[in-house]
Amino acid sequence: MITTEFLFTALVVVLIPGTGVLYTVSTGLFGGWRASIAAAFGCTAGILPHILTSILGLSALLHTSALVFQVVKYAGVGYLLYLAWSMWRETGSLQFAAQGGLKCLRQVAVRGILINILNPKLTIFFLAFLPLFVSPSAASPLAQMTLLSAIFMAMTLVVFIGYGLAAHAVRRRIARSPLLTTWLQRSCAAIFAALGLKLAVAEQ
Template sequence: MTIEFLLTSLVVVATPGTGVLFTVAAGLARGARAGVVAALGCTLGTVPHLVAAITGLAALLHASAVAFEVIKYLGVAYLLYLAWSTLRGKQAFTVAADREHRPAAKVIGSAVLINLLNPKLTIFFVAFLPQFVGPGEGVLRMIELSAVFMALTFAVFVAYGRFAAAVRDRVMTSSRVLTWLRRGFAGAFVALGVRLALAEG
């Protein structure tokens, strides 16, 4: 394991994107537990991309313009759906006294779907990880590096989620703040959707 791999992976993981946005939203809306669950879901969402990279499906996806476009626009559609549901969900960012939580399975399912429908993550596994796999190391080395990447993903996302939960009560008591939070998250999801739509395989 090289320092270069760890630092590069950390930069990739910590850079705000769809998963970070989803985790922060979960932490703000439903507290620390939801933030951790969202972080777990986003981390699990990398597994299909790892499997695809190992089996060669990712290379096929990268080479096939049609397949890339299909996955890409499914991702765009889901991001726009998240934007719409966030904007319309009046209770999405309500601080409840009883600290009710959305079922963990639903949070994890949404988080996994976010990463599953992100073709750029597959391309990341194809283009980035092989650079650190030496001759003769093969699949086991790739799994090892992917496990480290997933551990970093979970740790960083948990930090994002717990930070959001820590400031939750301070920023969620004003109806004006709640309105702008909904608009801000909805706008961010739209922006990420547009960026994904403009991405080229």
Template sequence: MSLEFLITSLIIVASPGTGMIYTVAAGLSRGARVSVVAAFGCTLGIVPHMLAAIMGLAALLHTSALAFQIFKYLGVAYLLYMAWNTLQERGALQVEQKVDTRSALRVTIDAVLVNLLNPKLSIFFFAFLPQFVSTDTINPMPQMLALSGVFMLLTFVVFVIYGLFAASVRNHVISRPQVMTWMRRIFAGAFVALGAKLAVADR
């Protein structure tokens, strides 16, 4: 495991994206426990992309314009749905004092879908992982699985840190209705911006 891989992965994971925004929103609105649930869901959401990259299925998205466009616009539609729910005081910034099992499951599903419906992730891992596999490796599968496991662990840890930080300032935010209104607008705008960025993305 090279230091270059760890540093590159950390930079990628720590960069703002849909998963990070959703985890922070969960921490702000529902507290520390749910922010960890959101971080776990976002981490689960990248598993199919990594498996697709390892098994070569990401090549389909890279070569098939139709498959890429269908996947892409499903992702755009879901991000716009997240933005609308946020503005309507539902979804990512729905304030709940007590979170039950059903709400935690909903957070997990939303977090998984946020990352799952992004075809750029499959193509990214398809291009990213092989760069750190030894050229003299006869069977690269175990090494790619190990690299994927480390990337997932970094994703979970970094997202948990983001979420717990957001949860630590939660009381200062939700106790001020005007601040919450602006936070909803900002997070909804962030989801729209990410959707727009995905909409114009090429393979």
């Protein structure tokens, strides 16, 4: 049974800005609306493995194995810092690109997938989050968790696309100001680095 409490809680969780939102917004600003949609699909696809491992109970491995958790965590830290370095390095040279081809959009989506896959906290989050809304009287708790997960992913995709399109809507104004463009690039790079450092100190 889908409750109002689940829908409201899920919406709040999805709306809270994180690495996926930042990536989608920055892609909408500098890559165009098609790229922002590709980023939204990528970030949404990136949470699927976490949901599946939560449903199957494999997230207990991340919770109990310090080594596995640390390996995944530092892979995610490294990737976020790489994105921050790439964006900072391109400051002043990154242009508001025309709509990318299929290969470019695929690369955008893959980056979005990696951003969320390499965050072990997501698996533990879904392990704690989804069971809260599974009815004790459910004939098939697994089926209900699967349905809740599908709804959460759909909400994530819609909200992220909204973020990306909103960013695209203001990109022309930003493009007229090289100084503002540089400031935004450096700000996004700094936020990616900060999120990476925050993940680095995260505990299980």
